[in-house]
Amino acid sequence: MSSYVYMKVLESTPERYDRGIRLLSGGTIDALWAEIAGRVAAPGVRVLDIGCGTGGLSLACAERGAVVTGLDKDAGMLSVARRKAAARTLPHEPRWLEIGVMEMEDVIEDESFDAIVSSLVMSELLPEERAYTLRRAGLALVPGGVLTLADEAAPETRGERLVWRLRRAPRAALTWLLTQQTTHPMEGLADEVRAAGFTNVHEERAREGDFILVSARRRERR
Numbered sequence: 001m002s003s004y005v006y007m008k009v010l011e012s013t014p015e016r017y018d019r020g021i022r023l024l025s026g027g028t029i030d031a032l033w034a035e036i037a038g039r040v041a042a043p044g045v046r047v048l049d050i051g052c053g054t055g056g057l058s059l060a061c062a063e064r065g066a067v068v069t070g071l072d073k074d075a076g077m078l079s080v081a082r083r084k085a086a087a088r089t090l091p092h093e094p095r096w097l098e099i100g101v102m103e104m105e106d107v108i109e110d111e112s113f114d115a116i117v118s119s120l121v122m123s124e125l126l127p128e129e130r131a132y133t134l135r136r137a138g139l140a141l142v143p144g145g146v147l148t149l150a151d152e153a154a155p156e157t158r159g160e161r162l163v164w165r166l167r168r169a170p171r172a173a174l175t176w177l178l179t180q181q182t183t184h185p186m187e188g189l190a191d192e193v194r195a196a197g198f199t200n201v202h203e204e205r206a207r208e209g210d211f212i213l214v215s216a217r218r219r220e221r222r
Contacts, residue, residue: 055081
């Protein structure tokens with residue numbers, strides 16, 4: 001299952017978000033979160049999860065001993081994240097911040113995180129919002145800190161794209177009827193990360209579902 005056009009519907013019903021997103025991803029979303037957490041999280045590592053939703057990626061990092069801060073503008077999503085965290089035995093209780101990405105500079109201190117992650121968020125932002133978010137992420141990371149982003153992506157070959165579009169179209173239409181919103185696969189994310197001043201930028205297709213993973217680092221001090 002390749003499309004996440006139902007995300008806007010799911011976000012209006014936080015209690016059902018996790019079940020819905022797992023169904024829509026064909027059960028691959030947990031594996032994606034685990035892969036990201038395995039790359040960046042370790043005991044004591046300070047991780048910021050931008051647009052954390054109900055906390056799936058945040059908790060995957062916290063279970064590996066990371067000191068996690070998750071931010072999201074949706075109070076309902078954060079309420080679910082807090083309950084999920086309370087039901088687990090974690091080395092460090094995550095900190096949950098109810099803020100939007102455009103408020104990061106008011107709350108997030110410079111050079112306060114070793115790693116920043118985000119899943120299925122960048123494609124929902126306007127270009128100027130992404131540019132701001134990436135700039136703030138660069139400031140929030142310590143020199144040499146790691147940025148890892150995951151988002152939906154269309155298949156690479158023409159034939160696969162055609163099948164993907166045909167499969168995606170009815171879901172997109174239904175979502176528009178229900179919410180007057182839709183989502184779009186992310187393209188050019190690696191270039192936007194480079195433009196924000198990151199180095200060692202690498203884009204790859206994730207093993208799990210139709211995702212891309214973009215990883216990068218904040219430049220070291222000279």
